[in-house]
Amino acid sequence: MSEVIISARDVQKISQISSQLPHALLVIADYGLDGLGVAQILAKNSDIFHLKPLPEKQTISVDQIRELISMLRTYAINRRVIIIDEADSMTEPSQNAFLKALEEPNKNTNFILVAKNPKLMLDTVRSRCQTLTLHKTTSAQDKKLLEKYNLDPASSQQILFLAAGRPLLIKELAENPEKFAEYRQLATDAKQILATNREYDTFKNLAKYFSDRQKAILLTDIIVNMIRFQALSRGMNPSLEEQLEKTTSVASALKSNANVRLALTQLVI
Template sequence: MALFLHNDTALLIDAIKSSAAQAILVTGELGAGTLEVAKNIAGSSLIDIIQPTDIKGAIDTEKGAVRIVQIREMSERVQTTSQIIETVIIDGADTMGAPAQNAFLKLLEEPRKNLRFILTAHSSTHLLPTILSRVQKVPLRPISQEQSENLIHDLKMTDSRKIQQILFLANGLPAEISRLATDDHYFEQQITFAGDSRIFLQGTIAEKTVVANRYHASRAHALLFLAITRRILSHSLNAKPS
């Protein structure tokens, strides 16, 4: 399936692809498709993807972290110089703690020929300034309403009510549109989150407290709830006349 990008984002990515950037940071909110964009930039040069794991080493993109042992192991794997460009993606780079970031920083400070890194993050605020100063930044902007509708058409959706719900819930985030359209359980979960978000934004203090307590125990659910709350606020602000 084609990659759906905001026109400005597409132009920036084309420029990045033709550059000699050693490190690239792709940022976007949850559902923007940062990993898919990173893969697109890497193309056939991709040799490794490092993702957040739990303490046992199992991939966990919701609650895990990119750990120092992963950075050290990757560093050993890429020591041999290649005659062609090789790319390593660090997905969820903003989950790295200080030790992992410092280990990665050494790779940037002592660059290997023909080795490129692409980092993805939902927020750059947790990354060290010394890392941020060494990366080319690619912020992902939401796609247009027309692009969103074209993506839904490509996904063969016909339920007009569900289509409108997805357009509202995703708010221009292509990966979110795809997931909502193909994962019924996730779709129903997001509908529930959206209902809770409206109560949290418009309800009484008692109702807001009930909602807040509902998400207190699960960081993963809390992050999803906050993400959809931001989208609802964005819809409300955009709907108001200037």
């Protein structure tokens, strides 16, 4: 397993949980944070079973959950840990079926659910899990990670800005030039959205993100970072404050599964 990079804020909490793993743990890991890596650390020295969406599928089906429940009927001599990656992709019927496993715990069996957006999960599932929310890594950690790559200073600075605090994304951008170019375009669009006062041009830039929630979230994240940078450089003014409040509200709506098109349109209203 590759190195798992964890925020300094989370090290002690992870160590505490590792010493006494709860029956069910929900690891909330924002995009670019290594929630799966943390789950594997917590499941160390156990029999590990993984569950995630099947190839070419976007959700974890109810049939997958039924197969899991059937497997759990077998007796476990050693501690077994079921890691459900992308747990927030379980359909509602899947989550309702999974509740049975949570409500009737098997001896020597623990569950670790990894999710980017727990708001997509049923309250009845979340309430039965202890929660561990991962934090972004520090600037010092990010710079140390990038030192492993032979990048020019300009590229390093761009990656630090685009992926700040997200070690998996930092690695991806450093290792994949095509992905890096894609994210530079995100920054260009964010800059244009902030700079233009023409609603038509802004809407045209936003339109390319209507079909991709994750990119829309990243776009709003970059816009927020740009606004905060401007505020630090020039001081906060009413216009910047309004932009910050509006963009933060749109980002929150996107993470709560709001319609992507309608949420992004709020940036030009």
